[in-house]
Amino acid sequence: MGRVTASIVTIGNELLSGDTVNTNAAWLAQQLEELGVVVTLMASLPDEIDRVAEFVRTESNRADIVLVTGGLGGTPDDITREAVSAAFEAPQDEVADLAASLRSRFPSDPEYAARWANLPTGARPLENPLGGAPGFVVGNVYVMPGLPAEMKAMFATVTPELETERPITSWRRTYETTEARIVGVLEAMGDRYPGVLVGSYPKFHADGATVEVVVKSADPAALEAAVGWLEQALEEATS
Numbered sequence: 001m002g003r004v005t006a007s008i009v010t011i012g013n014e015l016l017s018g019d020t021v022n023t024n025a026a027w028l029a030q031q032l033e034e035l036g037v038v039v040t041l042m043a044s045l046p047d048e049i050d051r052v053a054e055f056v057r058t059e060s061n062r063a064d065i066v067l068v069t070g071g072l073g074g075t076p077d078d079i080t081r082e083a084v085s086a087a088f089e090a091p092q093d094e095v096a097d098l099a100a101s102l103r104s105r106f107p108s109d110p111e112y113a114a115r116w117a118n119l120p121t122g123a124r125p126l127e128n129p130l131g132g133a134p135g136f137v138v139g140n141v142y143v144m145p146g147l148p149a150e151m152k153a154m155f156a157t158v159t160p161e162l163e164t165e166r167p168i169t170s171w172r173r174t175y176e177t178t179e180a181r182i183v184g185v186l187e188a189m190g191d192r193y194p195g196v197l198v199g200s201y202p203k204f205h206a207d208g209a210t211v212e213v214v215v216k217s218a219d220p221a222a223l224e225a226a227v228g229w230l231e232q233a234l235e236e237a238t239s
Contacts, residue, residue, distance in 0.1 A: 004164050006032050007041040007059040011052055011070035011080055012146060015044045024069045024151055031155065036164030036218055037065060047071060052083035060087070060141050065162065070146030072133040074115045080143060081136075085120040088138055092118045098125050098134060106132065129153040166218040171227045174212045177238045178202065182211065185233045193226040195219055 008028050014020040022044055029039045040063060045052050052071075059066045071080030085092050099117035106113035116133040119125060126135035126142075131150040135143050142158060144151045175182070179202050186198050196217040203210050215230065217223040 004037045004065065005040045005063045006037045006065040006067060007043070007063040008032075008039060009052075009055060009059065009066060009068045010042075010044045010146070011047065011068065011083075012044070013047050013077065015070075016046055023148055024146065027148070027152065028067055028069070028155070031159075032065075032067075032162070033168050033216075035159065035162050036167040037162060047077040047079050049079045049083045049086060052080065053086035056084055056087040056141060060139060064140060066141045068141060068143045069151050072116065072135065072143070072145050074112050074133075081118060081120070084123075084136075084138055084141060084143060087141075088120060090120040090122060090138070093121050094118050095123075095125060102132070102134075126154055127157060129157070168216055168218050169220055169223055170214060170216040171223065172212060172214040173231075174210050175234060175238050176208060176210055178209045179211055182213070182234060182237050185230065185237050186213070188233070189215075189226060189230050192229065193217075193222055195222050196226040198226075198230070 008025050010022055010025050012020065015022045025042045029042065032039055041059065043055065045055055056066060056068065068080060071078045081092060095117045099114040102113040102117055103110035113132060119136050120138050123136040123138045126137060126144070128134050128145060128150055130153045131145060131147060133145055135145065135154050144154045179200050182200065186200060189198055196215060199214045201212045201214070213234065215223060215227055217226070
């Protein structure tokens with residue numbers, strides 16, 4: 001079985017202006033990696049229907065899974081439903097039972113809530129356990145709210161269908177050293193264990209430098225062997 005790939009698309013002018021910190025993409029990437037899904041692209045796009053539609057259309061053909069967050073409310077800048085409809089050249093239709101449910105849940109403004117039920121034809125609605133606007137799935141594109149709490153709760157409902165047969169496990173440890181002192185060890189590990197990924201992430205502070213070393217693999221036995229060799233080699237290199 002080959003690797004399963006994903007693209008993460010976050011939508012909103014506020015992300016591009018820096019008014020809102022994009023935590024959704026990082027959180028989703030971490031979750032997907034644990035499921036064995038390799039994220040090959042992250043992108044933030046403005047609230048523009050044509051831009052989003054073109055991007056989603058392209059990525060749905062390139063990646064096995066596309067996750068989209070943001071733009072599902074009912075205000076003028078919430079264009080994600082329209083954009084995904086355009087991406088798949090599918091008209092928007094009101095999902096009758098979903099609209100009825102939303103009207104009953106939000107009796108103070110039922111028609112505003114019912115807008116959230118205008119989904120691309122053929123879309124599968126996703127329940128929003130912590131909010132109002134539902135998400136939906138079209139083909140391999142999963143669309144979720146931009147509010148982090150709502151997005152995380154909705155993602156939990158689809159986790160079982162995204163999980164692969166080979167989840168990725170990891171090992172990490174921080175050493176008081178510099179990358180220059182351990183680069184040879186990291187390169188040697190890559191040569192010895194080609195199916196295992198290793199990364200190093202330095203930090204500098206008043207008392208010196210530290211490097212966090214992270215090892216990842218979808219093969220638990222290979223990870224264990226690589227870490228066993230790496231720990232000893234790093235101990236010798238940093239002592």
